[in-house]
Amino acid sequence: MNLQQLEYALTLERLGSFTQAAKALGMTQPALSLQIKNLENEIGISLFDRSRSKIEPTESGLKFLLRAGEIVSASKQLKDYAIALSTEFKGILRLGVIPTLSPFLVPMFIDDFTNSFPEITIEIHEQLTEQILQQVRLGELDGGIISTPITRQGIEVKPLFYESFFLYKNDQLFDSLESFSISNIEIENLWLLEEGNCFRDQVNDICSFRNIKSNTRMKYLCSSIDSLIRMVDHYGGATILPELTTLSLVSEQEKHLAILDDKIREIGFVSRKLSGKEHLFEALTNTICQNIPPRMRQKDGREVVDPGITVNW
Structure with missing residues (x-):
């Protein structure tokens, strides 16, 4: 076993394909397959599951590759x-x-x-x-x-x-409030980032969705904070903003902010x-x-x- 073999295995893990990995490494696919097989024979475990279209590490292989990555990184x-x-x-x-x-x-x-x-x-x-x-x-x-x-x-x-969370709202009901707890209010049309974004998960955590209603017939999925702000400006309702975002708002928009005093990120x-x-x-x-x-x-x-x-x- 040598560092070069470990780098071969890490490249295969990253690209998920013998063809692509061999091309990236400047070698033939059979040569790469042989090197990986020799490594597996030496360590006594199967590193990769070859039964799927995309090559993925086995459970034991993933643990080995984590340590291999640390060793290669240390050498570099x-x-x-x-x-x-x-x-x-x-x-x-x-x-x-x-x-x-x-x-x-x-x-x-x-x-x-x-x-x-x-x-x-x-x-x-x-x-x-x-x-x-x-x-x-x-x-x-x-x-x-x-x-x-x-x-x-x-x-x-x-x-x-650390960032505070702010409610950005375009609703006269909240215009006079400077801070409050999100769990104690009802909001119509709360615009959110699409699922899979960690900020969306954090909003899920600080909000009590039992109190959130939506009267709009449009479902708008986005990954941009700027898009959420524009939706509130145009359609009303509210969204949740991290603190750095609020520093770029113009003075007219700042009037629609209220800090959420519960948690921070x-x-x-x-x-x-x-x-x-x-x-x-x-x-x-x-x-x-x-x-x-x-x-x-x-x-x-x-x-x-x-x-x-x-x-x-």
């Missing part, structure tokens, strides 16, 4: 460490950011970061939480900014800041253990925290909403 960190010795802040940083954060958070810190660290190239990928975690685990992304807390094998989590930075890029992560997270309003850096004893993340590993 020596090169990154050598770069860090020659110049402290230099290299490529591939970062995943969830859609409910990216359009509002990235503009707050990106100019300061690129100006302060001109030798770091940063790539921003806007993706859902499960995709970010999976790609961080596989090494396709260096890190991610998501709603936390989470606990996953091989993943490091660093809390960054935690935003954290996730990365793979032993990545070798910890110095870049520190530079990034410090810059983010410096550009976040001070009130958002403290939890102040408030309850953090479970992001409801489900990743099967």
Whole structure:
């Protein structure tokens, strides 16, 4: 068993196809199949289920590949460490950011970061939480900014800041309210993100859906916070917004905000253990925290909403 065989197996896991993996590795499919079979024979377990159209790890194979990924990552960190010795802040940083954060958070810190660290190239990928975690685990992304807390094998989590939840409403009944508990009111036409978004899961958690009614004949499924705001402006009703979103509203829209004083969501930075890029992560997270309003850096004893993340590993 050697590092090259482990990289072959990890590439096959990532792409789910012997043909695609062989092409990505620059080798023939029979040669790749032989290498994977030799590895399986040596360790005494079957790594992949070959009975389906998409190749997927077996239960034991997934556990092995998790450890294999850590070993391959640890071997690669020596090169990154050598770069860090020659110049402290230099290299490529591939970062995943969830859609409910990216359009509002990235503009707050990106100019300061690129100006302060001109030798770091940063790539921003806007993706859902499960995709970010999976790609961080596989090494396709260096890190991610998501709603936390989470606990996953091989993943490091660093809390960054905390967002309050706001009700954004276009209804005269609530125009005079500055704060309240969502569980004690009835709302008609509560516009929500589509299922599968962790912010939708958090809204489900803080809302008592027994008290929510809908009189509209239209069902609008979207993955954009901006779209929810536009729907409320045009059709009325209400939606739930994270705090960073509210900072970009115009003064007329700010009149329709009311803070929900029940819970908050935690935003954290996730990365793979032993990545070798910890110095870049520190530079990034410090810059983010410096550009976040001070009130958002403290939890102040408030309850953090479970992001409801489900990743099967």
